[in-house]
Amino acid sequence: MKSKVQKPKNGRRKFLKGVAGVSAFAAGSQIIGAPMVWANKLKDIKLSHVGGAYSAMKPIAEQASKDLGFTIEMQNLGFEALTARVATQPKTIDIADLSFVSMPAVTPRGVMQGIDISRIKNWDKITPIFTQGKNQDGSTASTQGNAPYEMMYLEKMDSKAWHEGPTEHASLIPTIYNADTLGIRPDIIARPIENWSELFNPEFKGKAGIVDTPAVGIMDAAMALESRGDLIYGDKGNMTIEEIDKTMDVLIDLKKQGHFRSLWNTFDASVNLMVAGEVVIQSMWSPAVTAVRSRGVDCTFVALKEGYRGWGNGIGMMAHLDGLQRDAAYEYINWYLDGWQGAFIARQGYYSAVPETTKAALSQEEWDYWYEGKKATVDIKGPNGNLQEKAGHVRDGGSYWDRMGKVACWNAIHDENRHLTKRWNEFIAA
């Protein structure tokens, strides 16, 4: 089945080359044209940016439109709908804001174009996790799952597969990412939680939850099972059929015992489950934990010995962009890495691809709290000026590198996705 990805589709490939040729000509002619004309024409440009609600946020589009002088239109879709839209209706989007997890479904279809790295001003300042697959101390970042680094580079503009190691073309420009772990209610669980195995601890029977997405949910389970010593996975983000079966058997068994109170599949569902006390331990997103706390309910995003489940998003250009529109897209991407967006998402607990420009856009106190893991010396405000954390609070998990440096595996689509979906449906039906 897998060889099908490489199956030549002559018609479309020829067409794409044609488009690339024409646009190269168009780009060339602009260099000759006067900059004044260029600036005038640019204001009529509209770019449609489609992404998840956690990433493609309206205030970002408004600020970008203001700063750049052309219009960014943003639209939100859920993960599945977004991947499907990019894969099957590519021309309805200009800028795709994708999780790296979507890339195995997107890159082989040739619906996006590579990004010329030399045109990205802050490329060298992007965190080495993405550009080199390395942590700050030079150690190799986790390669389990769909590690962003492995899908970062394309050999050519229109490549339909990734290139191992750096090239001149990027598939996506990284934007927003984080390290996920378990959220707990410390007021109810009055003892330290230090391992993923606690997720399956019978003590929390009827009070535990996981994500209701096959590919990610099984990874939560894998983290817990590996921690419990049940089995060691070759790659938790790309399991063999045998590993999937063993993991799903445990999940089905736990479900039958009534271990899970509820699964969650939206941000607010995870928040509500925690606030209402339906669930006291579950995998969560960092801003969801903050949201629970802002409702006056204590919630901790626990740093666990086995590390985090990481995820990353990036923005990329659809294949049909050329000429002036492509120039505008480059301007937009450069704006994205310039600090404003980084500071905006930092205040929600997400990390920016370019910490350096984000630092400049944040106040020193904010930087120390969000990135350095230091105790807040002032009240920490959210992106809308709302109170996020009171002075004195310390970010769970510590500094940027304490958290991102301990990613044990990345969110992923497994090669055996077909088998996984089947078993997950069995889990639901059990």
Add this chain to the structure above:
Amino acid sequence: MQKITTKENGVSWIQVTPLAIILLGFLIAPLLVILTVSFWEYDIGGMYPAFSHVNYTEILTSHTTINLYLRTFKFTFFVWLITLSIGFSVSYFLSFCVASTTWRIALFLLCTIPFWTSNVIRMIAWIPFLGRNGAINQGLASMGLIDQPLEFLLFSEFAVILTYVHLYTLFMIVPIFNAMSKIDPDVIEAARDAGANGWQIVRHIIVPLTLNGVALGSIFIITLVMGDFFIVRVMSGGLSGSVASAMYNEITGLQYPAAAANAVLLVITVVLLVSVILRFVDVRKVLTE
């Protein structure tokens, strides 16, 4: 039966055209696409035209399919039974116990008030009621009736069925009420004069004469419940599923051909169920009466 006159052939063709176009374009054509795709092959990178029975073999040989269908049938059966009882009682009350027509209409409209807000809101509103620390558990605890919260209330099959009943009962009330209101009061009067008691009137007059309405309502309920994936997912906390939720998971993984095969199977099942109902009841008669 009167023979339908076809003299004005041209005119009737024109009259039929708009609906025919809509049905062809928005029902038949998509169904054909789904049918075609259900035989295709796929992987994460795309779908490939083929004529493969793999998708069907996988579905038909998996015990998950049987489990999901059994569960979906179970939901459908209970929801049907409960909405039928409520629908019949409410309609009976409206038609035979409320004397004034004005009041009858007013009370009937009252039944529709919950439908003025969205389904989603009416569904979500149950969650704070049924939760571990929700209104019902707190109420029961403060009355001293329970000392442990009742966990089965939320994220359970109970919650799913409760929500279905709440959301869909009106679809049963309307056709039954419609059928009952057509019953000539003189017929009941005559039966009473002939010495029939209340139960006999219900059994031998009202039930047979409302059967068509029951059939229509049942078709609504069956198609609504069997096609749902959202309510079952939210109200069971993702821990229970229907046939459609399996399809949803497949679509999530961009496994369209598998989802299409599942969809074809579901369409066949629902069509079979509905045609069984139609064998017993002449719905056309209801609509032309």
